[in-house]
Amino acid sequence: MPVSKSFEERLHKSLPQIIEKFGTPFHIYDGPGIHDTLRDMKETFRLRNLSFKEFYAVKALPKPAIMEIIKDEQCGFDCSSIPELRLARNAGAKPEDIMFTANNVKKGEFREALDHGGCIMNLDGIEYIPKLEALCREITRPFPELICFRLNPGTRKTGDSVNSIIGNPVDAKYGVPIEDIVEAYRAIQKIAEQQTNQDRKKQRYGLHTMVCSNDRDYTHMVATYRLLLEVAAQLKKELGIELEFVNVGGGLGIPYRPGDTAFDLKAFADECYKLTMAFAQEHGYAPAIFMESGRYVTGPHGVLINRVINVFKKYKNYVGIEVAMPALMRVGMYPTSAYHHCILLNPDGSPIEEGSRPIIKVTIVGSICENCDVLARDVEMPEPREGDLIMTCDTGAHGSAMCFNYNGRERIQELLEGFYGNVRRICRAETYDDLDIRHQGLEGQEHRLKVSNN
Numbered sequence: 001m002p003v004s005k006s007f008e009e010r011l012h013k014s015l016p017q018i019i020e021k022f023g024t025p026f027h028i029y030d031g032p033g034i035h036d037t038l039r040d041m042k043e044t045f046r047l048r049n050l051s052f053k054e055f056y057a058v059k060a061l062p063k064p065a066i067m068e069i070i071k072d073e074q075c076g077f078d079c080s081s082i083p084e085l086r087l088a089r090n091a092g093a094k095p096e097d098i099m100f101t102a103n104n105v106k107k108g109e110f111r112e113a114l115d116h117g118g119c120i121m122n123l124d125g126i127e128y129i130p131k132l133e134a135l136c137r138e139i140t141r142p143f144p145e146l147i148c149f150r151l152n153p154g155t156r157k158t159g160d161s162v163n164s165i166i167g168n169p170v171d172a173k174y175g176v177p178i179e180d181i182v183e184a185y186r187a188i189q190k191i192a193e194q195q196t197n198q199d200r201k202k203q204r205y206g207l208h209t210m211v212c213s214n215d216r217d218y219t220h221m222v223a224t225y226r227l228l229l230e231v232a233a234q235l236k237k238e239l240g241i242e243l244e245f246v247n248v249g250g251g252l253g254i255p256y257r258p259g260d261t262a263f264d265l266k267a268f269a270d271e272c273y274k275l276t277m278a279f280a281q282e283h284g285y286a287p288a289i290f291m292e293s294g295r296y297v298t299g300p301h302g303v304l305i306n307r308v309i310n311v312f313k314k315y316k317n318y319v320g321i322e323v324a325m326p327a328l329m330r331v332g333m334y335p336t337s338a339y340h341h342c343i344l345l346n347p348d349g350s351p352i353e354e355g356s357r358p359i360i361k362v363t364i365v366g367s368i369c370e371n372c373d374v375l376a377r378d379v380e381m382p383e384p385r386e387g388d389l390i391m392t393c394d395t396g397a398h399g400s401a402m403c404f405n406y407n408g409r410e411r412i413q414e415l416l417e418g419f420y421g422n423v424r425r426i427c428r429a430e431t432y433d434d435l436d437i438r439h440q441g442l443e444g445q446e447h448r449l450k451v452s453n454n
């Protein structure tokens with residue numbers, strides 16, 4: 001698409017000034033656009049009288065300035081690591097604004113999740129129950145009051161099998177197998193019974209799953225919600241548990257290609273309404289609906305701006321830009337599925353006038369010593385010239401977050417356009433010193449060992 005018309009129009013006007021001040025390359029994010037998407041999500045569910053909360057998947061764009069927007073919109077944060085937990089807490093997230101969804105979890109990560117009042121603990125397996133219990137005892141903390149399990153639906157998989165993030169669930173490392181899910185909650189009930197702390201309120205529960213990625217078919221998400229409600233019904237019947245929420249995960253797709261249809265959130269919410277009403281009628285209560293989208297919230301609200309530095313021909317036409325994969329690795333990493341629309345602009349950021357240049361097929365490449373260092377393969381565009389700009393769309397999620405330093409390439413700066421034309425740098429470019437610092441200060445004995453060879 002996919003950059004919104006409003007952001008594109010603003011950029012056409014503001015790019016010359018932004019480039020003069022900040023130089024290129026950069027990612028730039030559309031603050032008002034992110035606000036609008038979050039408001040639209042909340043309003044969509046509110047209008048259907050559904051209790052809903054978005055927990056933004058911090059991994060998609062882990063920047064303090066972005067977290068502020070999420071917080072402003074009273075959304076929560078889905079965190080999967082210590083840095084993500086810290087970012088969320090630094091943004092002012094309260095314990096129940098944080099869903100800790102990690103896998104292959106280290107003890108230190110649980111420790112961090114339990115600190116500062118804790119958070120919603122989403123366990124990825126039954127094996128973590130005794131470990132978490134032991135840790136709570138060791139650090140004299142009550143067992144978390146609100147526990148959730150990530151469900152692996154196994155052969156009862158829902159949704160699109162091609163695009164699924166966990167592939168075939170029976171081959172996935174994630175979640176509690178559906179056959180074990182009742183036992184997982186039963187184990188928590190047992191722990192809760194043993195909690196002697198008088199102040200402790202009753203044990204509370206949620207249920208989570210995440211079975212797809214970048215899926216624009218809302219019916220797949222409906223199938224996921226339906227499955228979670230089926231498990232909720234089973235938990236009520238077998239254990240008397242009433243879940244506070246079911247979390248359908250992230251994975252909502254966005255239209256990366258021109259002509260792609262968007263995820264139909266309203267149709268999804270309509271179906272959720274019907275399923276929720278039927279569930280409430282049968283079971284006398286209904287859990288809230290949680291989501292943890294990353295891509296859907298920020299993906300369309302970011303673009304990457306690059307200067308064309310070389311135009312060359314081998315067996316194909318190549319456009320060499322300042323940075324490709326180290327600023328956006330998705331196209332290189334998923335050669336058959338990922339696409340980011342690239343728009344050629346005049347050197348001052350204005351649009352290329354239609355018909356003013358021949359249309360040619362180009363591959364847009366960066367400078368690292370890997371042939372997969374591309375932003376676009378064999379795409380048609382007006383013939384680029386050195387000095388032009390390339391705007392790569394939809395870089396607001398899983399873009400800068402996946403940056404890397406191969407070939408000693410420094411990560412690039414990131415800017416945020418706020419309201420009333422205010423643009424600010426929210427993350428500076430890395431410098432050589434940033435890369436070198438980890439090689440410095442290693443003279444002390446704590447960095448040395450004399451091994452004995454016998």
Ligand SMILES: Cc1ncc(COP(=O)(O)O)c(C=O)c1O
Pocket residue numbers: 057060078101210213214249250251252292293294295296397
């Ligand atoms: C557990 C979990 N939740 C949420 C997300 C966010 O996914 P998306 O950005 O596609 O919505 C991911 C992505 O990897 C994930 O692993």
